[in-house]
Amino acid sequence: MSNSSNSNKKVKALRCRECNAEYEPMLKYICDECLGPLDVEYNLDSIKVSRNTFAYRAKNYWRYIELLPIEDARNIVSLDAGFTPLHRADNLADALGLKHLYIKNDSMNPTFSFKDRPAGVAVSKAKELRLNAVGCASTGNLASATAAHASKAKMPCYIFAPYNIEHAKIAQALSYGAEFIAVDGTYDDANRLAMQVAEHMNIGIVNVNLRPYYVEGSKTLAYEVLEQLSWNMPDHLIIPVASGAMLNAICKGLEEMRMLGLINNDDIDVRITAAQGKGCAPIVDAFKNNRDEIIPVENPSTIAKSLAIGDPGDGIYALRRLRQFNGYAEDPDDDEIVDAILMLARHEGIFTEPAGGVVIAALKRLVEQGKIDKDEHVVCYITGNGLKAIDAIDDRVKISRIVKPMVEEVLSIIPQQQPHI
């Protein structure tokens, strides 16, 4: 990897998003000049793809290997994540008065969230960079996705979290054999420690020193929606936002597919809306108040815990994307979120975590405000499953009545129907 010329490689360089400085594609994530974040830049001329390139490949996100930052396909660590269903949500559309509503159901992934995309790319790159271990600071979706891919890669994995978290929260991640670095401190301390480890040790912390590669995984959420819509651009995407990285990556994915000429429409005429939970909505707040900077939220308070990043690392970039793509931003409260979880489940049979409720609640708000036309093609990103957050809905699904085990009792409850056969 010390070859100074990358002209025959897919990844040309890491480039600073702020000052444009260029670096060798290695284990690096911050610009030496300006401390800006680094992005993967490809040798676009060398990328030869058409729609047919992808069409007959295995249905996972590695079908877009030409546009992912792994040079040698033997380094791919795959659990068959991605190419999740784009679910046509006609029942929910009817309920909201829309005609073309789609759910990108990314709960159907190997560890049951979209994090299998960025974590899988990061672990693959760790293998390509011949790192001997990976890790992250998380107790949730990211921890499980990183640990699962590390186990498939036969790499040690270290999960940084406060020592006193609930066992059940981290049990999935640890089941994959990851080691729990139990930090005597807060969640912020655990985060800081993981960042220091990324600085001082030769370990790939997936969302820190592997971050330029990591975020590339999330852009496949754009590629797939385009391919699943037969390369037609939808009118409106509604995206849950935590750090802002996923929203930014989805926008990058749309732009790349346009540059490669794969989209039917000439322009990217799509609206991008951000959804955060009230109580931790720094990006929505900046957008609504027309500010250019993000004011961190000191004490996040929302049931959408997987989105509750008070000081979002890519917040400023997500904010710029909302303006670039003529979008909106909404921050539904806990009651709206729970209502929306149940609304999605009851109309479409899709059971999501609170982050998904945030998206559907934001959709509902936009419809009520007249900001979505009924003829628009709208895509909602549902990025995680509801099983890990049962308590969010638990007291909304109470028993109403108890019956004796006799069929006569049931006859009085269930409306009698004449046979139709």
Place this chain on the structure above:
Amino acid sequence: MSNSSNSNKKVKALRCRECNAEYEPMLKYICDECLGPLDVEYNLDSIKVSRNTFAYRAKNYWRYIELLPIEDARNIVSLDAGFTPLHRADNLADALGLKHLYIKNDSMNPTFSFKDRPAGVAVSKAKELRLNAVGCASTGNLASATAAHASKAKMPCYIFAPYNIEHAKIAQALSYGAEFIAVDGTYDDANRLAMQVAEHMNIGIVNVNLRPYYVEGSKTLAYEVLEQLSWNMPDHLIIPVASGAMLNAICKGLEEMRMLGLINNDDIDVRITAAQGKGCAPIVDAFKNNRDEIIPVENPSTIAKSLAIGDPGDGIYALRRLRQFNGYAEDPDDDEIVDAILMLARHEGIFTEPAGGVVIAALKRLVEQGKIDKDEHVVCYITGNGLKAIDAIDDRVKISRIVKPMVEEVLSIIPQQQPHI
């Protein structure tokens, strides 16, 4: 549906598995003559399929519509279940001394278990039969799968269960809008009540009066493995067993594909092994003791609760299949099951419920007993995810040490590595 001739339909009849009596394909499941179970019989001559029929279709189990008992495709109720990954488990294979081990990872379904297959077919048939409601007696995977598909079908759904079960167990199913028929009695009472309702009311209880159609969904687990192995027959399938219906359906699926001439091998030369948890293993017990009848287990006691059916409805047929397919039967205990859950997670990044642990533990036993040759192609069916049964592994993933939030502390834990870049 009152047409007396079904010659131009896909489903020719319902036929008694015991006495061969033939019935109109309607809402019926027990033979009037001998009380035997009814199976769907197709007009095989009218089924024109080749490998190419399926190859380019959407990746869900409805790609096999020609072989599923829905006459009119407009009645399909789909959540995009099925065509889950056939995961090449090379790490686990290495650990066990095997060469060709595959995991059929059916945890990656919309409600996160294989039950989306039979429940989806049953709800679709309920729609085709113009029933006005569906239901089942279950608190687990079946309840969720039935409720989710009912919500997509806009049909009322009734879940029968004891009133005093834990809320969290049934919350997912109820989130989809199903109504909880809370029975003042035991689980057996709830089950009996659901069967009585199926007898007396015009409601489709998916695994009772819709059972002939319901079980057809599970045979797609055979079709998919064959297609994913390029239509080569594997040497050995290891299948978790509860009622025995799924094992029987998988065998039926293999036979149908052979009859249709789609399998490369002329004969079905495959071994079928059944796996149940010790403490509720009536089928394994009958097989190992060379008995022809199943002795019910009065008080099931195993952590593999989704398999814990003491008096399995299709037990006798599963037993016959094991003999027909020259198989084995194993009943690992709780410790072996937990070990196996962790073994699968740590080697392959797949987190399963205890039923999946039963399968991997059975595999391990067979390897240790020299009953599987290292060159065999072995497929293990993993039919549900681990998130709902975190408590099964919770005390096996304890914290080992606590560190202060300083990088020096971590340096003492994580082996130092030289940069390889």
